[in-house]
Amino acid sequence: MATSGTTNFGMDFTEIAEEAWERAGREMRSGYDLRTARRSMNLLTIEWQNRGINMWTIDQGTIPLLQGVANYALPADTVDLLDQVVRTGSDTQQSDLTINRISVSTYATIPNKLTQGRPIQLWINRLGNAPEINVWPVPSSDIYTFVYWRMRRIEDAGAGVETADMTFRFLPCLVAGLAYYIATKVPEMMPRLDMLKMQYEEQFRLAAEEDREKTPARFVPRMGRI
Secondary structure: OOOOOOOOOOOEHHHHHHHHHHHHOOOOOOHHHHHHHHHHHHHHHHHHHHHOOOHHHEEEEEEEOOOOOOEEEOOOOEEEEEEEEEEEOOHHHOEEEEOEEEOHHHHHOOOOOOOEEOOOEEEEEOOOOOOEEEEEOEEOOOOOEEEEEEEEOOOOOOOOOOEOOOOHHHHHHHHHHHHHHHHOOOHHHHHHHHHHHHHHHHHHHHHHHHOOOOOOOOOOOOOOOO
């Protein structure tokens, strides 16, 4: 027999919810069942972002740096920055320069936060719901561009008819996790909790181990005096 010849399997949210309810122990029966599953899925994907890096949520952005301006807003759905540089020039004359991330404590100890020059340090303010960056020294001209690679938030489940905002590799993990979340809310499903939890953690481990950069690691020793 011939194979399908396709590799585009996906699931919209209703199919994900139906599969999760069935794994939890019964069929999805009402609009409320769909609504509570959608709420659980949103909480589940937030949990994933607390666990670590989700490769499909990484994207690149730029912010033009302005002379005399130290503070710049990041997109509101930014979870955190993974890497960043300060860029000068363009095309074949482009040059990316290192900018080091520092803590709020280190930033607070800088004597003169208005000193101007080429930015070499960066504090990312994640204390509120609107992340922002503070660069030091403050840009001395408009020739600099801040280039960053960030982890964004996973998109919400929506109205229940959209597809999930994730790579296909995480669909088994999503269904297993949603089944576990659902079972925690239904008393008659409590006997299945341990099994569902084990399945969820195993699926997350498999997905997370695959969802990574497969490059050689290089360790550089640092020498210093005591």
